[in-house]
Amino acid sequence: MPRGLIVLLAAASAVVAIGGTKIFAGVLGPVFLALMLAVAAQPIQTRMQRRGLPPWLGMIVALVVVYLLLLGLVAALAVSVAQLATALPGYSDQFGDLLDQVRALLADFDIDKERIEHALSGFDLGNAVGVLESLLRGLTGIFSDLVFILALLLFMAFDGMTIGRRTGALATMRPDIARALNAFAAGTRKYLIVSTVFGLIVAVLDGVALWLLAVPFPLLWALLSFITNYIPNIGFVVGLVPPALLALLDGGFTKMIWVIVLYCVFNVVVQSVIQPKFVGDAVGLSVTVTFLSLVFWAWVLGALGALLAIPLTLLAKALLIDIDPSTRWLTLLISDRAPDRPDPEDPGRPDAVDPGPGSGGADPVAKPDG
Structure with missing residues (x-):
């Protein structure tokens, strides 16, 4: 197959894959996050198994550590954002004074008053409060995703009890x-x-x-x-x-x-x-x-x-x-x-070639003497 056609097919496949990932971002995003957290916590399970402890104990310890960190971070953010949304309306006077200073500064540059008001009409402290309120409402969605993430972490940690044996077998096969x-x-x-x-x-x-x-x-x-x-x-x-x-x-x-x-x-x-x-x-x-x-x-x-x-x-x-x-x-x-010294045994190195007969390499079809 021509190399140009291979490139076009690969590009078309990439577009389809990226489009599908973007469509299912609401599901794939939490899945990827759970995968990264499971990868980060896997050494806890591995080290406990190497010390002769039961695999289920390592799974429980890894889950507790990740759950506490994740829930603590989300809870602290939720409380802090709620406090900010409550306190922000108290800065309405300061915000009005700041807008007056900006208007006076723009007027000093001989900018038309209507243009100034049109430019500053979108700056409203109430809009900022509305954004924070929508963010707080969005936290309920985050908590629903959080339940999904915690469940995925449980299943991944359960699979992690045997990941060592499976990767060992994979290293032998592929x-x-x-x-x-x-x-x-x-x-x-x-x-x-x-x-x-x-x-x-x-x-x-x-x-x-x-x-x-x-x-x-x-x-x-x-x-x-x-x-x-x-x-x-x-x-x-x-x-x-x-x-x-x-x-x-x-x-x-x-x-x-x-x-x-x-x-x-x-x-x-x-x-x-x-x-x-x-x-x-x-x-x-x-x-x-x-x-x-x-x-x-x-x-x-x-x-x-x-x-x-x-x-x-x-x-x-x-x-x-x-x-x-x-x-x-x-x-x-x-x-x-900087690239390391290429391994002559690695077929993936850039200068790797297939040695043929007479090139100094062994002829795979040569018959033994005698």
């Missing part, structure tokens, strides 16, 4: 597939560990800074910083905008500038200088691929896709590239690591 899946699981765990550690560091620094500046709800913004740390490239901006705007309403431009400055100092140093080195060592993806994966998965799965962009890219890489020795050379194009 070593390439086993190696690709093991690389995905190891890369996902490393990424989650690195992002969690640096997310906690950033959350503590941001929360303390906001508390010292007397910005309302520092715990909520610290939690937001922790969650957005899993969003590559733009997570820092997403976590900065809400506390900066609230600081503007609470204390004016001076407090907002202090929030922006401190966030930039903490987050740029940690997330843009230190963390990328550890993330790159953990997942082996270039900066360009990381950003494109964020855009792609956020478009396909929404906010959950943005949070899981890196693990989902690692899963796609394992299933589409690493699983086949003939396509493994694509790793060189999407990785930020």
Whole structure:
């Protein structure tokens, strides 16, 4: 089959697969999240089994750890957002004064009054309260997804009791597939560990800074910083905008500038200088691929896709590239690591050729002497 036709068929199949994933995003998103959490918790079960403990005990301990972390995070977010929705209407006077200052500033530039009012007509504190109320109503949907996720985690943890034997058998039958899946699981765990550690560091620094500046709800913004740390490239901006705007309403431009400055100092140093080195060592993806994966998965799965962009890219890489020795050379194009010395025994290396008779390799059809 001509190579161009193969490329066209592959592109058409990719469009169909992506369209189907986008349609079923409401189901596939929670499934992917449960899969990532199960992969992250699997070492707990494995280590307990290696110590001679019953497999069911490792399953229970892993489930308890994941359940407590997930439920605690969701509960803290729900309470904090509810408190914010209750307190935000009290800033109506400050919001009106801020709009008056903006009107006066625009009038100094000789902008027509009707244009000013038309431009500022969409800025209303009531709209922000409405957004928060819709977010609170959406939390009921999150809790329904949470029940689905918790049930999936239970089934995956149950299957995890025998995953060691099954992967061992898979390594014997199909070593390439086993190696690709093991690389995905190891890369996902490393990424989650690195992002969690640096997310906690950033959350503590941001929360303390906001508390010292007397910005309302520092715990909520610290939690937001922790969650957005899993969003590559733009997570820092997403976590900065809400506390900066609230600081503007609470204390004016001076407090907002202090929030922006401190966030930039903490987050740029940690997330843009230190963390990328550890993330790159953990997942082996270039900066360009990381950003494109964020855009792609956020478009396909929404906010959950943005949070899981890196693990989902690692899963796609394992299933589409690493699983086949003939396509493994694509790793060189999407990785930020220098290529290792090629293995002459690896048929997936770029310069691998089929040695024929007379090329120095053994002739597979040659008859033995005598």
